[in-house]
Amino acid sequence: MTSAALRSRAWKLLEMVTTPLLPSDYLDLVSPLRAGADLRGRIEAVHPETGDAATVVIRPGRGWRGHTAGQYLRIGVDVDGRRLWRAYSITSPTGRPDGRITITVKAVPDGKVSNHLVHRATPGTLIQLDQPAGDFVLPQAKPAKVLYLTAGSGITPVMGMLRDSEVDDAVMVHCAPQPQDVIFRNELHGLVADKKLRLTEVHTATAGRLDIARLGELVPDWAERETWACGPAGLLDAAEEHWTEHGVQERLHTERFRPRTVVAGDGGAVTFSATGRTVDADGATPLLDIGEEAGVLMPSGCRMGICFGCVTPLKAGAVRDLRTGEITEAEPGVLIQTCVSAAAGPCDIER
């Protein structure tokens, strides 16, 4: 018998001993980060960056497959006893010798997870991880001229890129309310001093919002540069319009932290038939949030309609896509993205 077959037999035997639990339920008690376990990580340090931002150093479990600079990571954090999932850009370079990764989090008003991570998370805490995802990355063949257009915490995926690899000619335009709000400011200025980056900071509290039409005054050759833009929806919408107007939209790569638009209608009673719960939902709240609030075990992903990690069969009724307003009605085999769908009348979700 091969060793693999032997191992699988031994595992089966172990399962017979531990039933109704699994051997992994016991192994998790002693080694939650081992290979083969559900992917988890341990917070090893939290370093403040600005008054409301901090970098969280995470030791990922053995199953971590590694990331590409610019990608994000979904983490599940227990806040007040509830597991909440959010996505954050990875700010550490790839292949760190100590095997650790970092995310940098800005505490947003009423942000349960971000405030917890920035102000209350403690080293030693276990968190749940997903493999890295996202296509906001530099191509294999590095472009000669690059523009990074960022605002606020939108700098985080770009910092991951800057730390990972150099490009010959990199320009950054970064917006933040005041100088002390610029995350990674010292490190950015260090790059500037080493002539690895040209940086323009736009301090919006004094100078007002960046008028994208006047970008040419800051970066005259912006249209020739491959551009990676990340920040609030207003900035990205304006950038997309601007690049399209000039016929260079293929040079613009954007990363959004939130879904674009919200089209709301009437809600209805939502039944989660597998769990046996029915709750009232308005027409604007994603069914994912409704289910989570009701204690239903909802799969989730990016929470913005991209990753399809949350798809669930719609058994009855109708739902509305919050991005487009489009109505989807139940039919056998119809799957919906719960993170961008709201109830459009009574409906039944198979969870």
Add this chain to the structure above:
Amino acid sequence: MTAIDPTAHLTAEQIEELGRELDVIRDEVIADRGEKDAAYIRKVISAQRKLELASRGVLLFSIFPPAWLLGTAGLSVAKIMDNMEIGHNVLHGQWDWMRDPKIHSTTWEWDHVSPAEQWKHSHNELHHTYTNVIGKDNDLGYGIMRVDEDQKWHPLHLGQPLWNFVNACFFEYGIAAYDLELGKNLQKRHRRNPEFRARAKAVGRKIRKQVLKDYVIHPLLSGPSFLTTLAATFTANLVRNIWSHSVIMCGHFPEGVRVFERQSVKGETRGQWYLRQMMGSANISGSRAMHFMTGNLSHQIEHHLFPDLPSNRYADVAVKVRALFEKYELEYVTGPLPKQVFSAWRKVVRLSLPNKKPKVKTPAREKELVAA
């Protein structure tokens, strides 16, 4: 169906007010649930797993009497923890709010021959909705016993003390049988029902796994201790069965607990539903360790009022609930475990015989029973 309705002094408006006051108690706990509660259940689960593992480890040497004693005691406690404080409560959805897929009513499985899925239906949906309603709540005598004077006596009831004892020893099988509604489904016209057959198969699979683990694999792993380990796991299952049977008997059987007519629950309001739970359940008083080992079902009244609140909160909730019983002048049935077990058994024995005349109890007699 006792002679005097102990809730007769309440007006309809008072009953609804009582319901609103109970809702407030519930909302307070829900608003306050958090990190400490999550840490509690994780600690209990982790402790249970370590205890079970350690006990089974010790039992590998069960040929030595001290190891047998220690291992059997540990395994009995581990099985009780699995079924009571953890399994019963997780399957109620008490911890669903944590959104941890590993501690969730839809994913949990327990050390019990009845699959979680089937137990959840008969327990959460039927027993908790129709608590103590004759003909609707199968927990009431498990369909094999007479539990109220108004039920017609049959000579078969003479044997009910014996049935009850056998049921206690093999309680998990009794539960599995009644989750399957065997009494109904073994009738010829139901036997071929594909839904019933699928469920029966699931129970068969679960029994096979449990039996294989406890009576084949674990003894085999013990080598020369085969027979003694077999005896140990059998004993642990027996202890767990008798213990959980006793706790559950104390919840609804002691004297003073009321049962209800099918008719009385039609069109029931929220306040009336609460009131039925209050009058249809009984508590056990005792130490914190005792509450823990009963899975906090010693706070049966509170559990029936709020089946999905985390079990570690029932002790605090009980103080407020008891104050409401006093305010509304209702009888809060409680007592130490031996007294409540005795009371429940005495009822089983008494009702195995035809009613003494007069059939209707006098108020004085009821008082005496409640106080007993």
